[in-house]
Amino acid sequence: xxxFVYLNYLAPDAKALEAVLNRRAAAGxxxxxxxxxxxxxxxxxxxxLRYCVELRPPKRDPDELGESDQDYxxxxxxxxxxxxxQTATFRIFASKAGAxxxxxxxxxxxxxxxxxxxxxxxxxxxxxxxxxLLAIQLLLxxxxxxxxxxxxxxxxxxxxxxxxxxxxxxxxxxxxYFAFLGRFRRLxxxxxxxxxxxxxxxxxxxxxxxxxxxLWLPLLVLALVLSILPDLGNDRINAVTYPGDEYPLVRAExxxxxxxxxxxxxWEGTDPLRHGESLTYMRDGMVRSVYxxxxxxxxxxxxxxxxxxxxxxxxxxxxxxxxxxxxTTELGLTHCWLYDGGDWQSLxxxxxNVVVSVEGPVDFTDPDILSAVxxxxxxxx
Numbered sequence: 001x002x003x004f005v006y007l008n009y010l011a012p013d014a015k016a017l018e019a020v021l022n023r024r025a026a027a028g029x030x031x032x033x034x035x036x037x038x039x040x041x042x043x044x045x046x047x048x049l050r051y052c053v054e055l056r057p058p059k060r061d062p063d064e065l066g067e068s069d070q071d072y073x074x075x076x077x078x079x080x081x082x083x084x085x086q087t088a089t090f091r092i093f094a095s096k097a098g099a100x101x102x103x104x105x106x107x108x109x110x111x112x113x114x115x116x117x118x119x120x121x122x123x124x125x126x127x128x129x130x131x132x133l134l135a136i137q138l139l140l141x142x143x144x145x146x147x148x149x150x151x152x153x154x155x156x157x158x159x160x161x162x163x164x165x166x167x168x169x170x171x172x173x174x175x176x177y178f179a180f181l182g183r184f185r186r187l188x189x190x191x192x193x194x195x196x197x198x199x200x201x202x203x204x205x206x207x208x209x210x211x212x213x214x215l216w217l218p219l220l221v222l223a224l225v226l227s228i229l230p231d232l233g234n235d236r237i238n239a240v241t242y243p244g245d246e247y248p249l250v251r252a253e254x255x256x257x258x259x260x261x262x263x264x265x266x267w268e269g270t271d272p273l274r275h276g277e278s279l280t281y282m283r284d285g286m287v288r289s290v291y292x293x294x295x296x297x298x299x300x301x302x303x304x305x306x307x308x309x310x311x312x313x314x315x316x317x318x319x320x321x322x323x324x325x326x327x328t329t330e331l332g333l334t335h336c337w338l339y340d341g342g343d344w345q346s347l348x349x350x351x352x353n354v355v356v357s358v359e360g361p362v363d364f365t366d367p368d369i370l371s372a373v374x375x376x377x378x379x380x381x
Contacts, residue, residue, distance in 0.1 A: 001024065001027060001029060001041075003029075003040060003041050003042065004038060004039070004040055004041075005024075005038075005039045005041065006037055006038060006039075006211075006214075007020060007034060007037060007038075007039040007210070008036075008037030008210035008211065008213065008214040009089075009090075009206055009207075009209075009210045010089070010177075010206075010209050010210055010213055011055060011089050012180075012181065012184050012201060013201050013206035013209060013210065014053045014054065014055055014089075014090060015053065015198075015200040015201070016200065016201050016202075016203050016206035016207075017053050017090065017206070018051055018052060018053035019200070019203060020203070021051035021053065021092070022050060022051050024041060025044075025046075025049040025050060025051060028043055028044055028045070029041040029042070029043065029044065030042055030043075030044035030046070030049060030094070031051070031084055031085070031092065031094070032084075032085075033084075033085050034085050034087060034090075034092065035085075035087070037210070037214050046097060048095065048097070048098070048099075049094060049095060050094070050095040050101070051084075051092060051093065051094055051095075052081060052092075052093040052095075052101075052103075052104050053090050053091070053092050053093075054090065054091045054093070054104060054105070055089065055090065055091075055116065056086060056087070056088065056089060056090060056091055076093060076104060077096075079101055079102040079104065080095055080096050080099035080100060080101030080102060081093035081094070081095060081096065081101050081104060082094055082095075082096055109192040109193070109195065116185075116188050116198065150303075150306045150310075151302075152273065152299060152302050152303055152306070155269075155270060155272040155273035155299070156268055156269045156270065156273055156275055157270065158270050159225075161270070161272075163220070166216070166219050166220050167220065169216070170216045170220060173212055173216060177209065177213075180209075184199070184201070187199045247265065247267055247276055247278070247291075247379075248276070248291055248376055248377045248378070248379040249265070249276050249277070249278040249289045249291055249376070249377075250278075250287065250289040250356075250358045250372075250373050250376050250377065251263070251278060251280045251287060251289070251376075252280040252281075252282050252286070252287045252360070253280075254372045254373070254375075254376050255287060255360060255362045255369055255372060255373075256362075256368075256369070256372075257282050257287070258282070262280070262281045263278060263279050263280035263281055264277075264278065264279040265277075265278050266278070269293075271295060272294070272295040272296070272299070273292065273293070273294055273295065273299065273303075274291075274292065274293040275290075275291070275292055276289075276290070276291040276292075277289070277290050277291070284361065285344075285360065285361045286319070286360065287358070287359070287360035287362075288319060288357075288358070288359050288360065289356070289357070289358050290307070290356070290357040290358075291354070291355075291356055291357075291377060292354065292355040292356075293353065293354050294353045294354070294355070295353065296353065297352065297353055299353075300350055300352070300353045300354065300355055301350070303355045304335060304348065304350045304355045307348055307355065307357055308325050308337055308348060311323050311324070311325050311339070311346065311348075312324055312325075319359075320341075320344070320346075320359070323339045323341070323346060324339065325337035325338065325339050325346065325348055326338060326339065330365065331347075331349075331364065331365065331370055333349045333351070334350075335349060335350040335351075336348070336349040336350075337349070338364060338365075343361055344359070344360070344361050345359065345360070345362060345363060345364050346358075346359035347359070347364040347373070351374075351377070354377065356373070356377045358373055
């Protein structure tokens with residue numbers, strides 16, 4: 001056995017922690033301290049060492065002892081128990097050398113009323129904290145919405161996808177723990193009413209709960225950091241000078257204008273969703289192209305639907321006034337929308353799992369122009 005052990009246990013699992021400490025005591029290890037779930041043990045020659053773990057009164061600072069607390073600890077010492085350490089949740093007592101300590105909990109009904117009832121109520125309230133936090137964040141998003149937000153943008157960043165998965169896992173965990181606490185509290189109440197010993201959780205389940213509760217917050221913080229670093233794990237290019245023919249993004253020269261190296265290129269994303277955007281400037285205007293390559297057709301449908309609606313949104317960033325794209329089948333494309341502004345047009349279409357938007361001072365109903373667009377977006381990266 002190692003002297004350092006991770007023993008993060010939750011309030012309902014106090015007796016499971018007590019069983020672990022007694023097993024280590026039988027193997028010759030004495031607890032020195034427990035902090036943040038990390039326990040430190042030292043070898044001992046004692047063969048009569050035993051432990052008792054109690055719940056601390058809720059809403060009490062573990063570093064402060066009131067007069068009633070000290071009186072209780074004095075009674076415990078008279079009964080053969082000495083306080084080894086205490087946390088925000090537990091008091092850990094060890095039997096005094098050579099003593100035959102008296103049980104500290106002899107009345108399950110009193111123990112439930114004095115400690116467990118309040119502790120489980122508090123723990124159940126804490127378990128609701130994470131779902132409530134998510135609900136508040138969703139409410140704030142509705143009250144103070146970002147100008148344009150597409151849920152599928154999560155797939156552009158590995159960190160965002162990891163964060164989403166961990167948020168979902170944490171939510172499932174907290175809701176499951178909330179349900180467990182309700183059931184465990186009912187079992188405790190029934191045992192107290194029947195004068196029986198309070199139930200002891202399964203050891204493996206207690207360890208799992210403690211491990212999950214100790215890990216989910218650090219993992220969420222790590223995922224949040226990853227989501228803030230969009231370049232990590234992504235192929236991202238953000239160039240002011242257009243790099244040439246390497247990407248399936250329509251440029252001015254593809255539409256019959258003079259070649260222009262003045263422009264902007266963005267290429268980013270992950271395997272589920274690749275996104276490209278380009279601007280090429282000309283003397284009389286510019287050509288803007290947006291490209292999405294989706295892994296799944298349902299994702300491509302969602303992207304296309306969002307882009308059509310975004311063109312009508314006056315809060316979205318446009319290089320023109322909000323417009324309404326109209327569905328059209330005249331171009332021979334099944335999923336196609338077109339806006340004709342006279343000397344300027346905007347075209348949006350979906351080919352399988354690829355969504356493309358192109359706008360500029362051209363006529364996309366011209367077969368040669370449309371052919372040039374399709375040839376460019378069919379290019380492999």
